[in-house]
Amino acid sequence: MTQVKVTYGALAIKAVMIMIAAALLFAPFLFQDVRALEVAARICIFIVLVASYDLLIGYTGIVSFAHTMFFGFGSYGAAIALKKMGPGLDAVAVGTLAGVLISLVIATVIGLVSLRVKAIFFAMITLAAASVVLVLASQLSQLTGGEDGITYRAPEVFKTANKLMVDENGKVVRWFGVKLNGKLAGYYFVFFTSLTLFLIMLRVTVSPLGTVLKAIRENEARAEAIGYRVVAYRTFVFCLSAVAASLAGSIYAVWLKYTGPDTALSFAIMIDILLMVVIGGMGTMWGAVIGAVLMVMAQYYLRDLMGAASEATAGIPLLPELLAPDRWLLWLGIIFILLVYFFPRGIAGTLMTKGQRD
Amino acid sequence: MNKLTDTLGRFGGVNLLPVALAAIAFVLIGAPSSWVTLTIAGLSMGMMVFLMASGLSLVFGLMDVMNFGHSAFISFGAFVAASVLAALGGWLDSDSILLACAALALALIAAIAFGLAAGLFFETVIIRPVYRDHLRQILITMGALIVSEQIILAVWGGTPVTVPRPSFLDGAWIIGDVSIEKYRIFAFGIGAVVFAGLLALLNRTRVGLLIRAGVENREMVESLGFKINRLFIGVFMLGSALAALGGAMWAGYETLITPALGGEMMIVVFIVVIIGGLGSIEGTLLGAIIVGLTANYIGYLAPKLALASNMLLMMAILMWRPSGLRPAVK
Numbered sequence: 001m002t003q004v005k006v007t008y009g010a011l012a013i014k015a016v017m018i019m020i021a022a023a024l025l026f027a028p029f030l031f032q033d034v035r036a037l038e039v040a041a042r043i044c045i046f047i048v049l050v051a052s053y054d055l056l057i058g059y060t061g062i063v064s065f066a067h068t069m070f071f072g073f074g075s076y077g078a079a080i081a082l083k084k085m086g087p088g089l090d091a092v093a094v095g096t097l098a099g100v101l102i103s104l105v106i107a108t109v110i111g112l113v114s115l116r117v118k119a120i121f122f123a124m125i126t127l128a129a130a131s132v133v134l135v136l137a138s139q140l141s142q143l144t145g146g147e148d149g150i151t152y153r154a155p156e157v158f159k160t161a162n163k164l165m166v167d168e169n170g171k172v173v174r175w176f177g178v179k180l181n182g183k184l185a186g187y188y189f190v191f192f193t194s195l196t197l198f199l200i201m202l203r204v205t206v207s208p209l210g211t212v213l214k215a216i217r218e219n220e221a222r223a224e225a226i227g228y229r230v231v232a233y234r235t236f237v238f239c240l241s242a243v244a245a246s247l248a249g250s251i252y253a254v255w256l257k258y259t260g261p262d263t264a265l266s267f268a269i270m271i272d273i274l275l276m277v278v279i280g281g282m283g284t285m286w287g288a289v290i291g292a293v294l295m296v297m298a299q300y301y302l303r304d305l306m307g308a309a310s311e312a313t314a315g316i317p318l319l320p321e322l323l324a325p326d327r328w329l330l331w332l333g334i335i336f337i338l339l340v341y342f343f344p345r346g347i348a349g350t351l352m353t354k355g356q357r358d
Numbered sequence: 359m360n361k362l363t364d365t366l367g368r369f370g371g372v373n374l375l376p377v378a379l380a381a382i383a384f385v386l387i388g389a390p391s392s393w394v395t396l397t398i399a400g401l402s403m404g405m406m407v408f409l410m411a412s413g414l415s416l417v418f419g420l421m422d423v424m425n426f427g428h429s430a431f432i433s434f435g436a437f438v439a440a441s442v443l444a445a446l447g448g449w450l451d452s453d454s455i456l457l458a459c460a461a462l463a464l465a466l467i468a469a470i471a472f473g474l475a476a477g478l479f480f481e482t483v484i485i486r487p488v489y490r491d492h493l494r495q496i497l498i499t500m501g502a503l504i505v506s507e508q509i510i511l512a513v514w515g516g517t518p519v520t521v522p523r524p525s526f527l528d529g530a531w532i533i534g535d536v537s538i539e540k541y542r543i544f545a546f547g548i549g550a551v552v553f554a555g556l557l558a559l560l561n562r563t564r565v566g567l568l569i570r571a572g573v574e575n576r577e578m579v580e581s582l583g584f585k586i587n588r589l590f591i592g593v594f595m596l597g598s599a600l601a602a603l604g605g606a607m608w609a610g611y612e613t614l615i616t617p618a619l620g621g622e623m624m625i626v627v628f629i630v631v632i633i634g635g636l637g638s639i640e641g642t643l644l645g646a647i648i649v650g651l652t653a654n655y656i657g658y659l660a661p662k663l664a665l666a667s668n669m670l671l672m673m674a675i676l677m678w679r680p681s682g683l684r685p686a687v688k
Contacts, residue, residue: 063496113676120424123496124628125672131625132669139662267621271504278497330508337501340494341487 149260281346405549413597419637635682
């Protein structure tokens with residue numbers, strides 16, 4: 001039994017994790033504006049989504065492009081239930097359950113049909129499946145609202161008008177200047193469900209199951225030879241991550257009070273998830289957290305910066321177009337390629353090994 | 359049962375699938391005139407998709423490299439051809455068929471040239487460092503796809519671009535009550551010529567012999583002293599050029615193109631390549647024709663099912679033959 005030496009890089013990662021967790025926990029009190037709260041909630045949900053994707057790509061070495069599909073199932077499940085049954089926690093439960101069930105069935109079918117074949121086949125098949133679901137979502141407009149998506153009301157508890165605590169005058173109590181209303185309850189619903197899901201996934205990665213998954217990633221033939229049924233394990237982890245993504249989708253639908261192809265199903269989200277996983281670092285759950293935080297912040301705040309840069313370079317040909325806020329994916333794409341070349345382990349993976357001596 | 363499969367095998371085996379498909383569709387559609395129109399549309403769509411897919415399939419077969427950025431070549435081909443045609447608008451409008459032909463040829467040549475150059479760049483800069491590492495290949499080519507889509511958006515803008523078509527290819531011939539669009543016949547012709555050319559290249563030349571040998575066993579060819587990497591650059595450039603040509607043809611077919619074109623076609627291309635079996639030109643053609651025919655028949659019979667039909671077709675064929683209809687020997 002070798003002693004695992006704790007590197008200072010790993011310590012730094014842990015410190016950053018604690019800071020991120022604290023910032024997210026106290027987000028409504030620390031950043032008191034609407035936009036910051038949106039960012040914080042989005043970060044929470046994307047941490048779950050990216051972590052569940054990391055289970056696939058980082059731990060097991062499966063490349064799937066259908067992850068947004070499962071996110072969308074959860075999202076649309078909750079959205080359709082809330083729309084048809086009216087706002088209420090029962091609708092959320094029914095919708096979430098329906099989303100999870102559909103995800104589970106589809107994941108099992110895709111997994112059993114195509115996880116036997118090469119990684120590349122699997123990537124192509126999931127890509128095709130995801131695009132079919134995207135087209136279906138925009139065509140079945142009676143059910144899904146088509147391109148416009150669905151707008152609905154959140155359950156009573158999470159409404160801004162809902163007062164969690166009232167003082168003697170019947171007004172909402174304020175703590176540190178923050179109204180204790182439904183919005184706050186909504187945020188903490190998002191935060192704690194995300195935290196729970198993340199901790200469950202973290203537990204999976206350090207369990208014996210996680211070790212088997214890593215063995216499959218490193219050497220499939222050998223894992224099979226030792227006696228593990230690779231197809232069964234792959235299908236299982238594919239289903240597991242599909243369920244996690246579907247749950248994240250349901251939470252997001254409840255928080256956003258709107259579900260449409262752009263927020264739940266589009267290929268752009270898949271690209272976001274890929275970027276987050278690779279930037280953060282594949283094969284560590286911490287990487288998912290770092291990637292999600294950086295990318296969501298960049299999405300919200302980098303565009304402003306690029307807008308300024310675009311105006312500053314207005315005189316030069318082509319450069320303003322390349323620097324326009326809409327072109328931010330161009331630069332992220334380039335960073336993505338460079339990262340895959342030079343730091344395939346991402347930020348977290350690279351940092352973890354810093355200070356390591358053999 | 360065995361006798362039946364033997365007889366079927368003698369008449370072409372899986373190659374009979376499109377014929378069977380057409381026969382079933384003939385019964386279901388009922389009206390012979392619309393059946394002919396749909397079949398021709400399906401065949402020409404299949405040929406255009408074949409142009410886009412053949413490169414991808416060959417590259418995978420030869421080097422085990424899967425290029426998820428392949429659709430970038432399709433989009434670039436379409437937009438380059440559209441720009442050239444727009445710039446030569448005067449030639450197209452003139453009455454002389456010769457000038458219009460020249461404009462069309464120039465547009466297609468520009469697309470091909472762009473495909474060759476982009477292929478060279480892509481192979482040496484993007485893919486060379488990640489040979490033999492599938493996970494990073496998928497990621498890198500996906501990143502390259504993102505970047506190239508953004509470049510298209512930056513250069514041509516997000517609004518749909520109209521593609522002018524030479525007047526002699528506009529309109530349709532009407533024979534009895536069957537109408538045949540001229541452009542479709544043209545697309546079918548180009549596809550057939552390219553297919554014949556590829557077959558001749560692969561089966562009749564020394565380079566083709568090396569490519570086929572490389573698909574079958576790369577190490578063996580290398581150990582016999584051939585520089586397979588150099589061969590691979592050539593195949594990659596050829597594949598990119600064909601994809602760009604396919605994109606250009608598709609642009610003329612659709613006449614209104616958006617930057618999303620590449621992504622949409624990519625799904626079809628993947629399905630075709632998987633159905634046909636990676637690495638073989640004949641398989642790709644077979645897959646492309648099956649997909650083209652199904653898309654048109656289903657689009658007529660049950661429009662809502664059109665895209666899902668391709669997916670279902672792929673699932674069914676994968677269950678039947680997990681490595682595609684006519685895979686190259688591996």
